Amino acid sequence: MTSLVLLPPDAAFAGYIDTTPFWSHARERKLFVQYCFDTDRFQHPPRPVSQYTGSRNLGWREAIGRGRVHSWIIQNGAATDDRVSHRPTLVDMDDGFRFLSWYVGEDELQHGMAVVVSWALLADGRSWPAFTNADV
Incomplete structure (x- = not known):
């Protein structure tokens, strides 16, 4: 039997969206997701602008x-x-x-x-x- 090889969906878009916070926190087994500070809402998958407002006032926060x-x-x-x-x-x-x-x-x-x-x-x-x- 072969060993299980799991590959994630391509979450890193070089030069498009920096997903470093997602991956660095995943090492610690913490789920960090992109967050719109204008609306106090998470958005996934990550985008260059808020899906709610179109602003770039985005960051990363830990999800439950x-x-x-x-x-x-x-x-x-x-x-x-x-x-x-x-x-x-x-x-x-x-x-x-x-x-x-x-x-x-x-x-x-x-x-x-x-x-x-x-x-x-x-x-x-x-x-x-x-x-x-x-x-x-």
């Missing part, structure tokens, strides 16, 4: 790391295919933004199910926020 399953994708693969052990999942975060990642728990996913950030180790040594059942 809890949310509820909005939707997910069912992947079909051979029983020996390690890649089916994670499921792409869209989560409505309690902080008011949506986050696309993976569900890495063993439970059956359900719409509205409470989830919490759990950290997946990527092939290059970085940590990526994935989700598990919050009620377990």
Whole structure:
């Protein structure tokens, strides 16, 4: 069997958006998300301007790391295919933004199910926020 190799969605756009705060805090297993200071709201994915106001008054803040399953994708693969052990999942975060990642728990996913950030180790040594059942 091959080992599980998880690669994150391409979150770094060289010269476009500096995602250093996301990655540096992820090393500490803290979920930092871009934040609009004009509206006191998170926005994800990161953008060069606020999705709410168009201003550049943006920074990064730590998110709670809890949310509820909005939707997910069912992947079909051979029983020996390690890649089916994670499921792409869209989560409505309690902080008011949506986050696309993976569900890495063993439970059956359900719409509205409470989830919490759990950290997946990527092939290059970085940590990526994935989700598990919050009620377990």
